Amino acid sequence: GENVEQHPSTLSVQEGDSAVIKCTYSDSASNYFPWYKQELGKRPQLIIDIRSNVGEKKDQRIAVTLNKTAKHFSLHITETQPEDSAVYFCAAEGDTGRRALTFGSGTRLQVQP
Amino acid sequence: NAGVTQTPKFRILKIGQSMTLQCTQDMNHNYMYWYRQDPGMGLKLIYYSVGAGITDKGEVPNGYNVSRSTTEDFPLRLELAAPSQTSVYFCASGRDGRVNSPLHFGNGTRLTVT
Numbered sequence: 006g007e008n009v010e011q012h013p014s015t016l017s018v019q020e021g022d023s024a025v026i027k028c029t030y031s032d033s034a035s036n037y038f039p040w041y042k043q044e045l046g047k048r049p050q051l052i053i054d055i056r057s058n059v060g061e062k063k064d065q066r067i068a069v070t071l072n073k074t075a076k077h078f079s080l081h082i083t084e085t086q087p088e089d090s091a092v093y094f095c096a097a098e099g100d101t102g103r104r105a106l107t108f109g110s111g112t113r114l115q116v117q118p
Numbered sequence: 119n120a121g122v123t124q125t126p127k128f129r130i131l132k133i134g135q136s137m138t139l140q141c142t143q144d145m146n147h148n149y150m151y152w153y154r155q156d157p158g159m160g161l162k163l164i165y166y167s168v169g170a171g172i173t174d175k176g177e178v179p180n181g182y183n184v185s186r187s188t189t190e191d192f193p194l195r196l197e198l199a200a201p202s203q204t205s206v207y208f209c210a211s212g213r214d215g216r217v218n219s220p221l222h223f224g225n226g227t228r229l230t231v232t
Contacts, residue, residue, distance in 0.1 A: 006177070011160075039220065039221075047225075048208065048224065048225050048226060049161070049208070049221075049223050050223070051221070054220065094160055094161065105149075105151055105163050105166045106151075106163075106221065107163070108153075108160040108161040109160055110159055111158075
């Protein structure tokens with residue numbers, strides 16, 4: 006089955022700096038890669054996703070890049086703000102077999118004002 | 119739409135007790151999932167369903183059972199609670215068709231087994 010590894014587990018940045026979170030996956034058949042944000046005590050919520058036929062996607066201060074050859078994808082947050090502080094999860098989903106997301110272990114992002 | 123609704127929000131069980139975590143969605147989604155999230159960890163798939171009457175095991179199904187008699191409801195049953203089942207449980211749903219659709223999560227059930 007799919008295995009998703011996520012790094013780093015914690016990340017602290019100064020307000021206004023950029024933050025990068027990286028994930029690798031094992032199943033070359035995976036073709037959908039969402040990112041979820043989870044604030045303390047809340048449910049995970051989708052912030053951006055990318056499909057395997059796209060190399061990069063951007064939504065305001067958030068961007069995701071995908072390298073299918075190397076089987077890794079990354080989340081980039083620019084001009085970080087204190088409200089970006091949360092736990093971020095990457096995930097991957099394949100086209101066949103188990104039709105469900107496999108999640109990474111999460112990155113706790115702390116944006117220092 | 120209420121989205122995905124989970125009950126209860128909190129529960130404390132004694133070892134060996136049983137309980138059912140309820141999950142219902144009003145978005146007419148065929149796909150439904152149960153994940154557990156241990157402290158400081160990611161989400162692990164327990165069971166999932168691709169439609170009424172169809173369920174399948176995820177990564178960590180031991181100690182749990184599910185049923186899917188209707189499109190709306192996907193309850194998770196713990197038969198003999200164990201301390202290892204202390205966790206936050208999230209139910210989620212997704213729309214029909216291709217698997218590439220965002221998951222809608224419920225607010226979670228925080229379960230403690232002592």
